[in-house]
Amino acid sequence: MDLGIKDKVALVTGAASGIGKETSRVLLEEGATVVMTDFDEERLRRTAQEMTKYEKLLYFPADIRSPESLGQLHEYVKKSIGTIDILVQNAGATGAQGLFHTLTDEDWLYTIEQNLHGPVRAVREFLPDLRANGWGRIIFISSENAVQPYDNELPYDSAKAGILSFSKGLSRSYAREGLLVNTVSPAFIETPMTDRLMEKRSAEKNMSLDEAVESFLDEERPHIELKRRGQVEEVAAVIAFLCSEKASFVNGANYRVDGGSVATL
Template sequence: MKIDLSGKSAIVTGSTAGIGLGIAQGLANAGASVTVTGRTQGRVDDAVATLRHAVPGASIDGVAADLGTAEGCQALIAAKPACDILINNVGIFGPENFFDITDETWQQFFDVNVMSAVRLSRHYAQGMKQRNWGRIQFLSSESALNIPADMVHYGMTKSAVQSISRGLAKALSGTNVTVNSVLPGPTKSEGVGKMIADIAKQKGISEAEAEETFVQENRPSSIIQRVASVEEVANLSVYLASQQASATTGAAMRVEGGIVDTMA
């Protein structure tokens, strides 16, 4: 199978690092023109430079905007009125005791993780429907199904985007626009990599041993018994963006190493 996205334009939100940057690179490698987004111009410029170096000749640009606000979403839409592929990746997370989570924090998580995807999908899906081709993805998480006791607010948002993904797929029934959610598990992005390095330093063990300890203590049901790489998550996203995935829609596609203990 050769995935060719030449002539397709993609927007990947929250793509200055981690899974978002990995997906942006994967789409660029497949020939798509890619727009990366981040909250600051400096981070966006760095990501654009990184991708242009990694994929010589690729069409890469960026938009700096706070997509956790209606104004930020509108700024992106104004800069990029249309696209063929929308990857709703932007998100925040962090552990916190349920009884300490304030109304403001609940609202912040909902605005960034959910409403950014709602606002952008509402706009870009209409153009995709008119052109009768498009791909929309929502980055969910295995935490949408295994709600973490120390991140209830995060898990809630990931369950929400999964529901929106399924409903939007139905709203686009009969078109060549597909909508899917992608459920990663722990992935070795910059943040997780630093956390594992910190564990290794604190316990005086190697990073490989620290990763194994983290998985055993925090995701014991993992079948692969390791943290996934960014590229492994990005590979699934690139496939779902392709013509070859034309019959996959309304699906929750898992790339979490078998953590969720179900065959469905």
């Protein structure tokens, strides 16, 4: 399927691994120019080296929590290719975990800085680009946690719920200029982030990684009816669609890629 994004310019944050990496690959396959960014400079460099067959790939390290770092990234984009048409705001982190009474202000601030303030700053920095050409897309990566909060991840739950509200409100501001804003909410995708969580569970419960995943599905995510972790390819396909001309009447929506994990409408 031709997604109609050939020669569009996309910026993908959190692109060094997982969903961001696969989304970058899919957009490149569709003919877009992709700027990959991530705060982990070494991992970003290694990822870019793995993808050298794509001539339209650029990369530059940046931390979305830092206005200064985002400004440097923007200068690089301006000098290299001009303006962007697509922003895939994927960068985020689970942050502090534990029951509410165990969490400090610092735990909350770190998680919200990474998962809410960072995306706000990224949009603020690149909004002039996205409004410039009469065609633009912003895709935020939220989470099942936004609508189905878990009591041991309250800072993350709250930040991701904020992303849904931010995205919906933003979608009303610039749609008539051709800038469409949507959200994708994955659940338990096989990424380095969930690998780390499962490795920790494996060690704590003295079981294999596969057993840790299986027990987590049974005990913590019983509504994932497919009884497996999702794959990054399955999330990237939805993101790519929302970036495309095929999604020209989709605005302010939240697409859940969760295998049924969210148990309500």
